Amino acid sequence: MYRLLIADDEALEREGLELLIDRKMPNTFKVFQASNGRQAIELAEEYRPDIVLMDIKMPGIQGLEALKQIKAIDHRIKMVLITAYDYFSYAQEAVSIGVKDYLLKPAKREQVVGTLTKLLQELEEERAKRSHELGVEETLAELIPVVESELAMMLMFNQVQEVDVNRLAQIANFSVRRGYSMIVYLAETYTHEEEKKKLHDELKNMLKTVTRCLVSPLLQNEIAIFIPVTDQYDPKQSEGFRMKINRFIEGRFGLSVRVEIGAVQIGLPGLQKSYQDAKQSLLPAEHQEADKPQTIIEKAQSFVNQHYAEDVSMEQVAEWVNLSSYYFSKVFKSESGQTFTDYLTEVRMEKAKQFISNMELSLKEICFLVGYKDPNYFSRAFKRYTGMTPTDYRNLM
Template identity: 35%
Template structure:
């Protein structure tokens, strides 16, 4: 079935063309008609005809102007121009618009049939081309996950030079500029093939909103992502990694209600440095755990990034101070002053070492403590709110849900 539009201000000519179509092409055509250029444009927007027979001289918007407008939103239409005069200027303009054929009035039945038959042949060829393009594209889409898994797994086993990795990178549009490894380890009691694939699909889309990535999960117990940040400007590598890993943990808990371990390696340039980032991610897995909200993150940093030992010692003392004064109104200025550091410098190195800003970190510790108290089952939710340093139970509930995906009462109900 083909769609055809006949646009002519003369009803006699429209009827003549439509009768020929009905008599000689049976039910091959779904025919529409327009009596001027404006109607032709409006009908084409809705019907998207395959062939458009357009009279040049029509009141208002003439045929050539209508074709130019239609070309803006319907590139694939096959245009046949009708004219009572053999105007050379019109022919030149029609060529610019890529009009396929031209008929002079009065036309013979045979001439019209021949022109339409050429249009059908052209449309069939174009349809076959598009079909092949779609089939080829589908083959590529089906092949991409295989290439992705092979490339990422070759990095994991440190044998990337045994494959033509540049071809893989080109197909996957992955350049490993400013890139790193992140490992997601689902806890054993939740780790089934079904949930693993669902988490992979979810994270692939979630991470892909901002960053190019490839993933390996078929031959590994963990889910291994290699993520390229390209040349995006970030305040520090640790900052961007801290924000991303926190988001991954939060989103997985919210969507799947499961806990995972997250390990991340340093950000490097080039595919040959990805194995190093992968090994660092493996080593950090035992430290960066969603259940303890990564409160010992600086220990992982000390091990894998060789952070300044004085900063590590300082922040162990800072954590101790925060835990001991959890019920108090803890703010950054007071804490910085206590350790004889300017608030601006304290803020910068705090996020640099721990990957979080001060207020987020305080909330994480308070929520961790509130979970412990909820598990003990001695205090009410309101009492726990005050015990961990919140003055408003409603605000406490909102913060708890932000980090845990459920309210304190819902969390407590799950413990029963």
């Protein structure tokens, strides 16, 4: 129900309006009554009505002044003046404070109902708009961390020439004229995946509270951080961040990590170069080489080699190596020279060729053993790969 405040110094007027509204618009309003301007303001502050019907002439605080104060309480309140006088003599002032309409005493039923119906429609539209805006805000709040991760990985995997990189930066509200990169690297011996994820999440939350930055996903043992700087940047700032990160991780997790810093560079392409500088600093240390796209591909290939008989999807493997499917696809093709689908097919077909040499296995059994559910589809895929059907291939044995 909507909340309606009727303010009039005449009790009969208030009661008459409430009775009329209740009869003509049943179960629509919860009605509050005020006999003077001060009481109307107090009720508005307490109950936040959706609509106020205010008599222009009342003892104490006059109607227009009361409406001004009510408007200050909540600008969304719809206000209607009730008057027995010439409305046009104060119309300009009424409009200036947001009065939506007026009712001349004695108000006709059709006018009262028509005015309230129009205001109800406005309220419904405003509620729908607010609901939509809240939905958009919630969706955006959920989307932004994903966009930030994608943008960070673009910088890590040298994809800054992509057309959509600037669009992603816009969505993430990450405009950077100058900036630098940091890499937080965990020792290879620290292999507890749940603890590493917890460390990543808490470090990201901490960094977001102290500076505007992009934080990459945890790619096995590496977290990349991209930080914009102003013209007043002092190198002591980045050293301060390095110390803060070390203290935070040591204090929260009892771990010593390695933090490398790249040089300050210009724009998004510069951030990618800064990341490569920081990455290069990691290479000389024994047993502390951070993950590179190639090691990620090797991990993906190992997963396929172990699970080729199952219903393996690119999305599943991308999640396994902590990349989005979009970037996993690009990195896999770039580093291996073939698409993920082609690699999966190759593994399955090579396994199928091995199984076909075992005469005790039927071709249907082999189909299922290498991850296919439809023998006909398996046969077509095998022929595309080898140039002959499984039966022809077996006959050559």
